Amino acid sequence: MARGPARNLLYLYSSRDNFTKVRAFLFPNRFHRADSPNPSNSHPFLTPDSKFCIPPQFSPSHFTQSLNYRCLNFQRHPFSTLVENGTPNLNSAPALESEVTEVDSISDIGLDENGPGNDNLEPEKRLNFAQIDSRDPVEIYKELRDASKSDKQSRSDWDLLIEVFRGFAKSGWASNQALAVYIGASFFPTAAHKFRNFFFKKCKIDIVKYLVFLGPGIEAEKFLFPIFVEFCLEEFPDEIKRFRSMVESADLTKPHTWFPFARAMKRKIVYHCGPTNSGKTYNALQRFMEAKKGIYCSPLRLLAMEVFDKVNALGVYCSLLTGQEKKFVPFSSHVACTVEMVSVDELYEVAVIDEIQMMADPSRGYAWTRALLGLKADEIHLCGDPSVLNIVRKICSETGDELVQQRYDRFKPLVVEAKTLLGDLKNVKSGDCIVAFSRREIFEVKLAIEKYTKHRCCVIYGALPPETRRQQANLFNDDNNEYDILVASDAVGMGLNLHIRRVVFYSLSKYNGDKTVPVPASQVKQIAGRAGRRGSRYPEGLTTTLHLEDLDYLIECLKKSFDEVKKVGLFPFFEQVELFAGQFPDVTFAQLLEKFAENCRLDGSYFLCHHHHIKKIANMLEEVQGLSLEDRFNFCFAPVNIRDPKAMYHLLRFASSYAHKLPVNIAMGMPKCTARNDSELLDLETKHQVLSMYLWLSNHFEGEKFPYVKKVEAMAVDIAELLGESLTKANWKPESRNPGKPRQQENEGGYERPRSLIKLYEQKRQEGFSAGQKLEKNNAHLALIYST
Numbered sequence: 001m002a003r004g005p006a007r008n009l010l011y012l013y014s015s016r017d018n019f020t021k022v023r024a025f026l027f028p029n030r031f032h033r034a035d036s037p038n039p040s041n042s043h044p045f046l047t048p049d050s051k052f053c054i055p056p057q058f059s060p061s062h063f064t065q066s067l068n069y070r071c072l073n074f075q076r077h078p079f080s081t082l083v084e085n086g087t088p089n090l091n092s093a094p095a096l097e098s099e100v101t102e103v104d105s106i107s108d109i110g111l112d113e114n115g116p117g118n119d120n121l122e123p124e125k126r127l128n129f130a131q132i133d134s135r136d137p138v139e140i141y142k143e144l145r146d147a148s149k150s151d152k153q154s155r156s157d158w159d160l161l162i163e164v165f166r167g168f169a170k171s172g173w174a175s176n177q178a179l180a181v182y183i184g185a186s187f188f189p190t191a192a193h194k195f196r197n198f199f200f201k202k203c204k205i206d207i208v209k210y211l212v213f214l215g216p217g218i219e220a221e222k223f224l225f226p227i228f229v230e231f232c233l234e235e236f237p238d239e240i241k242r243f244r245s246m247v248e249s250a251d252l253t254k255p256h257t258w259f260p261f262a263r264a265m266k267r268k269i270v271y272h273c274g275p276t277n278s279g280k281t282y283n284a285l286q287r288f289m290e291a292k293k294g295i296y297c298s299p300l301r302l303l304a305m306e307v308f309d310k311v312n313a314l315g316v317y318c319s320l321l322t323g324q325e326k327k328f329v330p331f332s333s334h335v336a337c338t339v340e341m342v343s344v345d346e347l348y349e350v351a352v353i354d355e356i357q358m359m360a361d362p363s364r365g366y367a368w369t370r371a372l373l374g375l376k377a378d379e380i381h382l383c384g385d386p387s388v389l390n391i392v393r394k395i396c397s398e399t400g401d402e403l404v405q406q407r408y409d410r411f412k413p414l415v416v417e418a419k420t421l422l423g424d425l426k427n428v429k430s431g432d433c434i435v436a437f438s439r440r441e442i443f444e445v446k447l448a449i450e451k452y453t454k455h456r457c458c459v460i461y462g463a464l465p466p467e468t469r470r471q472q473a474n475l476f477n478d479d480n481n482e483y484d485i486l487v488a489s490d491a492v493g494m495g496l497n498l499h500i501r502r503v504v505f506y507s508l509s510k511y512n513g514d515k516t517v518p519v520p521a522s523q524v525k526q527i528a529g530r531a532g533r534r535g536s537r538y539p540e541g542l543t544t545t546l547h548l549e550d551l552d553y554l555i556e557c558l559k560k561s562f563d564e565v566k567k568v569g570l571f572p573f574f575e576q577v578e579l580f581a582g583q584f585p586d587v588t589f590a591q592l593l594e595k596f597a598e599n600c601r602l603d604g605s606y607f608l609c610h611h612h613h614i615k616k617i618a619n620m621l622e623e624v625q626g627l628s629l630e631d632r633f634n635f636c637f638a639p640v641n642i643r644d645p646k647a648m649y650h651l652l653r654f655a656s657s658y659a660h661k662l663p664v665n666i667a668m669g670m671p672k673c674t675a676r677n678d679s680e681l682l683d684l685e686t687k688h689q690v691l692s693m694y695l696w697l698s699n700h701f702e703g704e705k706f707p708y709v710k711k712v713e714a715m716a717v718d719i720a721e722l723l724g725e726s727l728t729k730a731n732w733k734p735e736s737r738n739p740g741k742p743r744q745q746e747n748e749g750g751y752e753r754p755r756s757l758i759k760l761y762e763q764k765r766q767e768g769f770s771a772g773q774k775l776e777k778n779n780a781h782l783a784l785i786y787s788t
């Protein structure tokens with residue numbers, strides 16, 4: 001074993017008070033034993049005068065977490081590293097604990113037992129280090145700046161100094177801290193590099209010695225950082241100014257201050273908090289109808305339409321405002337709108353924001369947050385589950401609004417049927433709603449039920465227009481026909497008035513665009529809760545699963561209390577994006593959004609809503625010349641299925657015509673008859689979505705650019721009808737709209753639930769005798785009762 005080149009060895013000088021603490025930290029096992037020998041003499045790394053020779057794998061930063069290292073004094077001294085085959089190899093130094101047992105003396109591993117070598121520092125110099133550390137960084141910076149050249153350094157110091165600065169340039173801590181003085185993360189490495197060059201040209205011996213003593217790591221970074229800041233302030237004023245304006249223009253902190261008029265009001269917030277089917281919306285609407293002027297904000301067009309119809313029927317004149325339609329009722333002082341369309345300029349006596357828990361929705365949450373923060377209403381009624389209660393409370397304390405809570409219980413408890421359908425769709429009964437989580441499964445279930453039983457099925461899923469969903473709901477609710485089963489997706493969870501006796505989960509897993517995952521408990525509760533509705537044929541609700549294996553998960557979900565939401569969604573207004581865009585005149589709109597997301601600042605209670613959908617449209621529209629930033633922003637919010645190339649093509653066409661100042665035409669053939677197969681049905685769905693998009697655009701851009709609104713409205717009505725008729729007749733195997741999506745396995749019968757999750761539940765079931773099984777064993781028919 002040969003001695004390697006001289007290196008620095010770190011010594012730690014400890015006061016008597018700290019000696020035991022440091023020792024315990026360095027050698028926890030050995031010296032905690034009651035029979036420990038005299039510590040100061042027994043270990044090769046301990047020197048008798050409270051001086052610790054720190055093994056190479058330790059740096060001062062190791063002490064920061066466990067010890068108040070500022071009470072300690074570190075010093076570096078040269079040592080020789082182990083050399084094997086002529087190559088220095090610090091890693092081959094044994095670990096600390098094994099050193100204790102295997103190494104007899106320091107000289108055995110090539111360390112300089114006598115400590116200080118040429119670079120040894122006297123105690124006065126150690127004192128000097130403390131003085132350097134406590135010096136004003138501004139002064140140090142000025143001294144460096146004004147120095148004509150650097151002091152001479154030894155080779156070893158120089159090498160270590162390079163390491164220290166390399167560490168600084170890569171330091172996440174320093175880069176983060178630099179943000180506070182408006183040095184952006186992308187500029188930080190350049191600034192750090194220039195700082196290093198500056199330092200090397202000017203450095204003073206005492207500061208170098210101190211940095212060498214500290215070594216690479218957080219201590220050196222902390223020492224250098226304020227000097228770096230001074231350097232940056234003087235060297236990069238333009239970069240700092242630019243970054244500062246960029247950050248300020250992407251400031252989404254304190255969103256409650258964005259609505260000064262609402263803040264000037266003393267608003268009363270009433271939180272109607274409870275499970276599904278407990279009368280929350282009903283009670284909020286009572287106040288809405290009593291008010292002189294009211295607004296109802298809905299999560300869905302369908303629900304806005306339902307409230308519009310209901311309150312007009314009760315003699316309260318109410319208009320309808322959704323992205324796609326404006327139905328103005330003369331003399332109306334009330335409006336039912338979708339939450340995205342809410343006006344924060346109008347003054348209302350009562351506002352209702354339904355399904356307030358949607359504030360936490362990753363994509364649309366911002367619309368609920370904006371409504372809550374910005375509505376100018378004396379009284380705001382929030383309806384929803386308890387998941388956002390605490391965060392609403394926090395927001396109210398910031399806005400200065402009064403919060404009142406009204407608790408609700410389900411009118412009739414929800415009963416879980418432990419028997420399940422035993423995996424056989426032949427066991428469906430009149431009034432059942434079979435819930436599946438893909439369009440494909442929905443049609444497979446419908447096909448199977450209609451083939452093997454006497455029942456007929458209505459269907460409801462997200463891609464259907466609200467008018468068709470409503471038509472299907474009415475068909476199902478009506479006693480006087482054979483359509484007594486509903487097959488639906490999670491779209492059934494909100495907004496429809498349905499007479500469901502029993503909700504049966506076909507499966508409890510769902511494709512999330514990436515992979516198949518268990519349906520979240522909150523969603524399971526919401527959907528199951530649709531069974532049994534006050535005033536309907538079935539006031540008492542049941543729920544179960546198709547397969548016995550899924551029952552435990554259903555029970556688990558229903559038992560689970562709502563998870564508390566910690567953050568709610570935000571998205572910038574156009575004006576904020578425009579201000580931000582001023583910093584980046586040359587980037588595309590999609591890049592601009594990306595930069596905004598990277599640089600925006602948010603308070604802890606908020607997250608920036610997903611903008612994947614928006615970016616995809618922005619990228620597509622990049623080739624369209626002549627659109628202003630505001631046009632692009634608005635086009636990006638158009639309701640389009642980004643996975644449907646036909647719909648995307650039409651959006652591109654609309655935007656191109658608009659940019660060329662041409663009247664935007666619909667240029668789409670009208671189907672003559674109902675769909676005869678699944679691809680014709682898909683075509684009808686797409687056509688309706690394109691028409692709906694046209695109507696949406698006509699409401700969000702100057703009307704005269706979209707001159708065919710009347711024609712498009714008529715076409716949309718016709719297609720919704722054709723869709724309804726097609727669905728009642730549909731008896732074909734479904735096709736996939738998205739060929740990229742993995743298809744579920746098929747069996748002979750044509751339907752097979754996803755298996756991956758079953759295994760998971762089976763495993764769980766084997767772990768214990770489940771409640772569901774016990775009940776099944778006792779042949780209990782009705783099992784557990786939940787007020788979910």
Ligand SMILES: Nc1ncnc2c1ncn2[C@@H]1O[C@H](COP(=O)(O)OP(=O)(O)OP(=O)(O)O)[C@@H](O)[C@H]1O
Pocket residue numbers: 274275276277278279280281282283383495497533534535
């Ligand atoms: N006091 C009442 N008198 C008559 N009908 C009522 C009353 N309260 C609620 N209902 C009816 O009960 C049904 C469920 O009420 P509501 O829609 O308000 O429940 P919810 O808690 O908002 O449930 P959801 O989860 O569906 O939003 C509705 O059809 C409603 O009209």
Ligand SMILES: [Mg+2]
Pocket residue numbers: 280281282354383
């Ligand atoms: Mg409701």
